[in-house]
Amino acid sequence: MSDRLRLTAPLPTLDAWVDAFARAEIPVLAETAESLEHMRATEDDVDANGLGEMIASDPLMTLKVLAHAHTLRRGSSTGLRAAPETVTGALVLMGITPFFRAFGPQPTLEDVLSDHEAALLGLSRVLQRAERASRYALAFAAHRADPDAAILHSAALLHDFAEMLLWVHAPDLALQIAALQEADRQLRSNAAQRQVLGIELADLEQALMKRWQLPELLTRITNDKHERDPQVRCVYLAVRLARHTARGWDDAAVPDDLHDIAELLNLSESHALKLLHEFD
Template sequence: MTDWLTRLLPGDTPVFRHTHRALAELAPRRDRLAAREVAHEILSDPFATLLVIHAINKRMAQRSGNEVTTVEHAVMMQGIGAYLEAARALPVLENTPAGQDAFALRALHGLVRRAQHAAWQARDFAVLHSDIQAEEVQVAAILHHVPEMLLWLRAPAEARRLRALCRQMPAEEAAATVLGQTLPAWRLAILEAWNVPEFTRDLLDPARTGQPRQTILAACIDIARRAEKGWWDEALLQDYQALADLDHLPLEQVIAIAHANAARAARGSTWLAATPAGAWIPMIPGPWPAEEDEEPQPSAAPRSASETVAPRDATIASVQASPAAVEPATVSVPAPDIPQAPAPLADAPQAAPRAAAGEAPAPDEHLACPMPDKQVFRDALKGIESHLDGSYNLNQMSAVILKGLHTGLGLTRILFAMVTPDGERVKSRFTLGIAADDPLRHFEFRLDGKDLFAQLMGKMQGVWINEGNRERLWPMVDPRLQKLVGAGDFYAMSLFNGSRPLGLIYADRGHGECGLDPLTYTDFKMLCLQAARGLGKVRG
C-alpha cells in the first residue's frame, strides 16, 4: 500500500469549525437532549458522521455485537453526555494544513455540499418509499463522499492530480492512474478500513443492484453530482425515471421533489463557501461554461457562500433571495399511504406560542400564496418531542401543532377537531386562519357515520383530496360537510393515541390559486404523526 493511501486509514480526523461549535453549544443541555438533536448536527458534517460510526462499530466489533448503521443509534450507544464531552477534544479542520489551503478547503466545502444534497434526496425518497429506517440510507449517502474528502484532507497532491486528470479523461481511467483501482472499489476499501458496517457498504456497492435502497442511493448520489453543473443534463432523466419507476410516480412529480430537496439542502448550510446545486435550478438551458484550471493564490481566502461567482452565460436566481423560483410545481396525484418513517431531525427549540384557538387572520391574509418556513416546521417537531413528559397542556400543545402547520408548511386554514367526551362525535376545537364567519368553524361529524371523515377515524390515516381523486372521493363526503369545506383541495388526517381516537386535523390553502403539493402532504402527515404523540402526553 502506498504511503499516501496509508494516510487515509483511521486516525486523528478533524471536524469543521461549524460542527465543533454546534456540539459545544449543545453540551450545557446534555441532560435534556434527545439523541436525534445531537445526530442532526453530526449529520451535517461527513467527517463527524464517519467518526461516530467508526468509533461505535470498532467497539461493537471487539465485543462481537451488532453493527450500528445510524448516527442517532451510535450517539445513544455511546451516551449523549459522553459523546459531547469527547467531541470537545476533536481537532478543528480549519486549523489543519488542509484548512489553511484555500483550494483544498474549497474542494472540501464542495464535497460537503454534494454529500448533504445527496443525503437530502436519498432520505426523502426513502421516506416516500415507506422506508422506516430512512436514516440508514441518509448515512450511506453521506459516507459515499468521505473517501474523496479524506484524500483532500490527507493527500492533497493526489487529490489535485485526480481532479486534473478527470478533466482530461474518463473518471475511471483517472482513478486507475492515481488510485490504482476503480473509484467504487477504492471507496469501499476505505470505508471498510474505517469500520463502516458491511450493511452500509453493501448499499454503496455497484455490484449489488436491484434493491430499492440501492436504486434510491445510486440515483440520488448521481443527481447531487450532476446537478452541480446545472439541471439540464439529459442523464438526470435516467435518475428521475429510476425513482419514478420505483414508486410508480409521475416523472414530473419526481422532478418536482428533486428540485425541492435541492432547495432545502441549499438553505441548510450557509457556512459552506460553495455554491449549492439548488442555485442552478432557474438556469436557462445551454452549455455549461468551461472550468478554470488555475488555483487561487495560496494567500487567497475562500469565497463566502454569498460571494461565489456564478457561471458565465447562465441566468440564475439565488436560492435564498428567490425561494419561490425553486419550489416544486403543484402536481395533483392520488394520495399515497402514510409513510411510517421517523420524523426529520429538528434544530434548536423555540418557545411555544400561546394557544391559537379561535384566532382568525386579517381578511386578506391568505390571498397571497404562503411560503413554507421549514425552520418553523422543524421547530414544531422539536417542540412536540421535547414536551412528551406531560409538561404541556392541551392548549399549549395544540398551539405548537397549529403553528407548525400554518407557518411551517404554509397551510392557511387549519382545524383541529377532537372527539367529544361522550365519544360519539368529532367536533371543531382549535382553528387557525379561519375567519369568524367561515362556516368551516362549525365542522362536526359523527364517529359512527359512513362519510369519508368518519371512515378516516377507523385508524390513523390521511387523505389528500385533489383533482386526481376528487371524482371518486368527493361524493363520499357528507353534503353538509361539503358546504362547510368548500370545493377545493385539502389534507385531512386522523390522530390516535394507541387504539384510542383523539380527533382529526384538516388543512388547506384556501380554494383560490394556492394549490397543494405532494411534498407538503408528506410533511403534513409527518407533523400529524408527531402531533398524535404529543397530544397523547398532554397533562390535564
C-alpha cells in the first residue's frame, strides 16, 4: 500500500478495483498522525492498550494496522495462524517498537484532499457516520452481553471503509454517486454505485478484506449478506440507524430501524428509543 491514487473514471472489473485500492497508500486523520508522532517521541511510555485505543477511533488507521498484522503472520516462521481481531491484539503481536518502525509519519486525509474540499466534506460525513455506528454497535453488544463487543465495534467502524477509500482515491466518482442520490432520495446506494462505478462497494470491500486476509470474524460480521446472524445484525442495524439519522431522527426509515433494534435487544420500542438517545 504505497502508491498515491487518483481515479477519474471507473475501472473495468472488480479485480481491477481491488488491485488498484490494495496498492494505494491509505491516508489517516490528521489528529491520528499527530498523536502517533507525539507517542513516537515518548515510545518507552507507550503500551498496546493506550496506542490501540487511539488508533481504534480512526477507521482507516485501524484498517492499515490489521492489514499489516496479516503481512507479519504470512512471513512468520512460528506457524501463527489466527489473525488478531482487534487493533490492540495486532499491536501485541507486532510489538510497540516494530510498530513505530513499520509506521512512519502518516499521510493525512486533509493533505491528500486539500485540493478537493467537497470530497473532504463527503468523506467527513462518512467518517462521522462510522463513528456513530460503532458506538451503537458497541452499545447493542454490551446490552446483549456479547463477548465479541470490541470486534463488533471495529466491524461497525470499518463497515463502510470502501466508501471512505472511494472518497480518497476517486473523489469525483464519489461525488457523482452522492449527486445521484441527492437528486433521487429513493435511489438505493448499491444501484447508484453500479451506475457510476460498475460495481458495488460492498463487493469491493469484501474482496479487499480477503486480499488483506483480515480476521474471518471481522470479515463475516461486516458482510450484510449474513444479516440474520445476531452479530452481523447488531452491526448491520447500527450502521443502518447511523445512516438514517445522519441528518436527524425524522427520516421515514427510522421507525423500521427502531422496530428491528427493539427486537434484537428484546426490548419494547419505547425503551429501545430511550436507550438509543442515551447511546447517541
